Amino acid sequence: MTTLKVENLHVSVAGKEILKGVNLVVNTGEIHAIMGPNGTGKSTLSQTIMGHPAYEVTQGHVTIDDQDLADMSVDQRARAGLFLAMQYPSEIQGVTNAEFMRAAINARRPEDDQMGVMSFIEKLDEKREFLSMSEEMAERYLNEGFSGGEKKRNEILQMMMIEPKIAILDEIDSGLDIDALKVVSRGVNDMRSSDFGALMITHYQRLLDYIVPDFVHVMMGGKIVKTGGAELAKKLETEGYAGLRDELGLSVQLTDEDVNSYFVED
């Protein structure tokens, strides 16, 4: 079993504190969802775990199987089993998808046991078809000219090819139509096993209809304020974040504070 443990994590971006003491444990075999209003630090958490240089840990720790991530470079974290499906994947012309994925897989394998072209293509074809992606995508340049939906699918394809232990999916549902959402969800569900854990970041309950989480965490004001099962997400959908905040007696300012007042029920 692999465990990702976040302990009292404080993170600043450009001198401004965004995360103010996050605690979270994700084990393989578990699917976690983090929900929360805009600007509450959900993406900061995912980028910090992966090691984006702009995010500065000012207090606390993140470990994977008791190894402190602070001592590990981004690529070392990935090779230790972490994966981040990004909201805004980079585009790189001149580097094909296939070459990129093969390099990623082979970076995890010893020099004398690199994955051959044939077995790579076999696996790629299988996963690609599973995600209803066209054959030509393998030879296209990395994310170059991909639509928003294609990029999201490509992130999931990479996840399926690389087979990480713990994947963080940062708003993998944003900008997807319902069919694409189903395809992406199918990919994540296919990965579900005792060797795979996921942390999904989302605004919407909708995603959780397709990928049913074991745990739902609500983040507000840079902290996790409530943890529950899948039913917590449904409750949020009806009551909104403001309702939960008031229930918990928190004094957090929400970006879209007064949204529920527009929907007056009779």
Place this chain on the structure above:
Amino acid sequence: MADNHSIQSLPLPTFAKVRYNAWQLDDMIPATETATTPFFMKNKGNGIEVSGLSTTYQHLTEAMTAQGVILMSMVQAKIDYPALLEKMIGTVITKTTDRLSAQNFAQFNTGIFVYIPENVQFDDVLHLTLNHLAASGKDLVARIFVYIGANAKADILQEIHTIGDQKSKASVVVEVIADVGAQVTYANIDAFNEQTTAYINREAEVRDHATLDWQNAEFNDGNAIIRLASQLNGEGATSHANVIGLTTKKQTQGFVTTILNRGRHTLGHIFQRGVILNRSTLVFNGIGKIIKGAQGSDAQQESRVLMLSRRARGDANPLLLIDENDVTAGHAASVGRVDEDQMYYLMSRGISEQVARKLVIRGFMGEVLAKMPTKEAQQQVVTEIDRKLKHEDESN
């Protein structure tokens, strides 16, 4: 030579911020080596390989021959088509342009001649390969002339290599005419070795409604000055001048890329990407010039260099010379470092920093790489980039 004095009195071509006077490019002795077997061209379809004074590969389908296409070495063309040559050579780059071009005109003893009559369409890429046989220490003085007739269509892939390791020089002048309505891509991969100091000058005349796009990849290992120019003489003529270059070790590659908008509604875009490693120097000069009367014309340029070593030297100098009001023009230039977001993305997949860096460097030149006319040519550019970057691994 009779007019040697008048040649020597011409000025050297201007390559701003590149000091090349000591390279002695105006003092060449044309080499006379020959070879019998091809070096790079084997079963390449339509194309020619000229090595030294000899032709080591030549193939043109019967259909193309029947349509009047001429594809041969300069040596052969001087024998078979002296009048045509006389009429054409020197019309795009005249013999009084500058000292180095004039010298090439007076001295060239090898090269390639291509004549594509009107309406002929090449479906496959036409390969032109030129090899400098550097066994004697004498110099390559070569001329390539390509005429593409009205409404003809051709994708050309030209390569240059050095065979042999004697220290020598090279002068290559390439003239292209894209006649009315012609559609031409001229892609080249230049890879002279470390022992060859080179002067390369390519210029196209683009006539009414013709399009001539350059994909110019410079992977020479020695010092080189490289000029690329399009004259948009006809109404609605279009040219994209895409340039990539990579310099390593102690070499210098200096570029001048010029587009001249002379006809009305002409479009000229310059796009340059350079990567500078070790103690090398790379300088981009981009010149967009719009002549009075070229109404409705568009001149844009973007030149960026990536500096990957503190001891590297690089520059990107844009210049717009506009003598007409009714035009659009713009320029951008920068000297930058490796894209951190791309590095992060690649490394987040477990790819090491060293490998990620190579891929990001390739990505920096990717826009031109992607426009190479064949998959094979794209792969060749990838191979050249990897080859040039290999030295960096060794020196780190």
